Amino acid sequence: MKITQAEFVISAVKPHQYPEDALPEIALAGRSNVGKSSLINKMIQRKNLARASQQPGKTQQLNYYRINDMVYFVDFPGYGYAKVSKTQRAAFGQMIETYLQNREPLKRLLLIIDIRHAPSKDDQMMYHWLKHYEIPVCIVVTKADKIPRSKWAKHVKMAKETLEADPSDPVVMFSSETGIGRDELWEVILASIESPAEASEPAEPLSELSAE
Numbered sequence: 280m281k282i283t284q285a286e287f288v289i290s291a292v293k294p295h296q297y298p299e300d301a302l303p304e305i306a307l308a309g310r311s312n313v314g315k316s317s318l319i320n321k322m323i324q325r326k327n328l329a330r331a332s333q334q335p336g337k338t339q340q341l342n343y344y345r346i347n348d349m350v351y352f353v354d355f356p357g358y359g360y361a362k363v364s365k366t367q368r369a370a371f372g373q374m375i376e377t378y379l380q381n382r383e384p385l386k387r388l389l390l391i392i393d394i395r396h397a398p399s400k401d402d403q404m405m406y407h408w409l410k411h412y413e414i415p416v417c418i419v420v421t422k423a424d425k426i427p428r429s430k431w432a433k434h435v436k437m438a439k440e441t442l443e444a445d446p447s448d449p450v451v452m453f454s455s456e457t458g459i460g461r462d463e464l465w466e467v468i469l470a471s472i473e474s475p476a477e478a479s480e481p482a483e484p485l486s487e488l489s490a491e
């Protein structure tokens with residue numbers, strides 16, 4: 280995927296701040312520090328466009344990045360940060376649920392998990408929300424460079440079992456260090472944002488319509 284344009288657009292707190300140009304959106308969710316921003320940077324081949332939050336757990340915004348005038352990446356705040364208050368946790372849950380329930384341009388959510396750790400309770404809850412709202416998911420298992428390739432399959436199996444993952448959900452191994460998985464993830468994204476018109480069969484020729 281050749282990146283010709285990539286820009287940060289807005290940190291949205293309320294739905295009225297979400298962009299209104301109806302470009303498809305790909306959201307990213309995962310634990311704080313799992314590697315969401317690094318993954319975005321790798322995907323768009325920029326060192327530092329998506330930044331790690333200065334105060335982990337404090338940010339409650341959705342960060343919008345516009346790529347190639349074709350798609351938005353929507354970086355969710357990381358969850359599971361220990362020092363977050365109950366009120367902040369509730370606000371986070373509300374914001375995410377509002378987005379997931381109502382966001383028509385959302386085409387797929389990338390659930391980012393760390394290959395070294397079993398998915399947390401928060402990961403499981405996020406996954407179940409996505410299934411509940413019937414939002415397409417791609418499970419991205421990142422930091423693959425952190426363990427030997429011979430152990431990948433075992434860790435991925437464990438992650439899928441913990442999430443009770445639907446076998447039809449795509450799973451991509453990824454590393455922001457080595458770039459492994461980048462092409463595969465772009466393929467998943469492009470397939471997800473294809474407009475139905477392009478994806479469907481060509482319309483029947485007019486001559487075959489019966490005249491009534």
Ligand code: GTP
Pocket residue numbers: 309310311312313314315316317318330331332335336356357358421422423424425453454455456457
């Ligand atoms: P929050 O925004 O705080 O939720 O974090 P995040 O999920 O955006 O994580 P971020 O991309 O800031 O990465 C957290 C740390 O993990 C950084 O020190 C990254 O350099 C490191 N990291 C991210 N991805 C990888 C990876 O694929 N491999 C390795 N070895 N390190 C990674």
Ligand code: MG
Pocket residue numbers: 315316317330331332
């Ligand atoms: Mg981040």
